[in-house]
Amino acid sequence: MPAAKPGGRPREVDLREVVNAILYVNRSGCQWDMLPHDFPPRSTVYEYFGAWRDDGTWERVLTVMREGYREVHAASGEPTPSAASIDSQTVKTTEMGGERGYDGGKKITGRKRHLAVDTLGLLLAVVVTAASVDDAAAAPRVLEQLDQKSYPRLRVVWADSKYHNHALNDWKAKRKNLPWMLEVVKRPKEAKGFVLSPKRWVAERTNAWNGRARRLSKDYERRTDSSECMIRIRAIDVLRRKAWPQQPQVPFHYRVAA
Numbered sequence: 001m002p003a004a005k006p007g008g009r010p011r012e013v014d015l016r017e018v019v020n021a022i023l024y025v026n027r028s029g030c031q032w033d034m035l036p037h038d039f040p041p042r043s044t045v046y047e048y049f050g051a052w053r054d055d056g057t058w059e060r061v062l063t064v065m066r067e068g069y070r071e072v073h074a075a076s077g078e079p080t081p082s083a084a085s086i087d088s089q090t091v092k093t094t095e096m097g098g099e100r101g102y103d104g105g106k107k108i109t110g111r112k113r114h115l116a117v118d119t120l121g122l123l124l125a126v127v128v129t130a131a132s133v134d135d136a137a138a139a140p141r142v143l144e145q146l147d148q149k150s151y152p153r154l155r156v157v158w159a160d161s162k163y164h165n166h167a168l169n170d171w172k173a174k175r176k177n178l179p180w181m182l183e184v185v186k187r188p189k190e191a192k193g194f195v196l197s198p199k200r201w202v203a204e205r206t207n208a209w210n211g212r213a214r215r216l217s218k219d220y221e222r223r224t225d226s227s228e229c230m231i232r233i234r235a236i237d238v239l240r241r242k243a244w245p246q247q248p249q250v251p252f253h254y255r256v257a258a
Helices: 014-029 040-054 057-073 135-143 166-173 200-211 223-243 252-257
Strands: 083-092 101-103 108-116 123-130 156-161 181-184
Touching: 014 040, 014 135, 014 223, 014 252, 040 057, 057 223, 083 166, 083 200, 101 166, 108 200, 123 135, 123 223, 135 166, 166 200, 200 223
Parallel strands: 083 156, 156 181
Antiparallel strands: 083 108, 101 108, 108 123
16 A cells, blocks of 8 residues: 655554455445445545546556465466456446446447456456447457566467457557467357357456446446446455455354354
8 A cells, every 4th residue: 555645744544444445335335425434434535546546556456466366376376377368248337427338239238348367367457438339449458458568478368259350450460569369269159058168268257256246236437447446446355355265254152062
């Protein structure tokens, strides 16, 4: 967490409680004004949320936690991945306003979440657009975040047939120095109904992880950068729970008997 600025009045708020309040909003889906009184005031919590959204603090926290988790749990033991998956998810919006559109394929009016994840399903990049934006049209904004400086080992990005697009191919052709290749994983011809796509199913699982946070059940944010921030906060919470899993509580009568 950022250190207090030098000079002026000393900081009185506990940043741990601020982070706990933001995680509470993300997981429970409550409004900022309905934060329990155990937490700092709503105005203080939202001020930190907005400041860390704008200065990139959430991205840096996610990067540090993801790289540390990968060093322990990834098969390679490397902090950065060699492969990634890209996918999108369409969700409804509310009356808050802001950017939105109609997805004719899903028959949903709302926004699209374009995600890139590694082979463990950990978030690498996110872009939120109106639901009317085509997946391939938004893909460059996601793929540009997978630069060689941040991900020096990345060699392949898996995608589904929606990303087999002439405009996206032209975008890649203009960038001769891309360190990775975009590989389209096609659906088996004999498959019927829903089928887990080989190598790409981890992106679907990440969407399922996000769905457990009620703030992400719909897009409740007015601004798309706030929506992206909420997805990063969910990814941070998932990493926190994976790295330090909670022990199941033993019923009281069993503890007494023991």
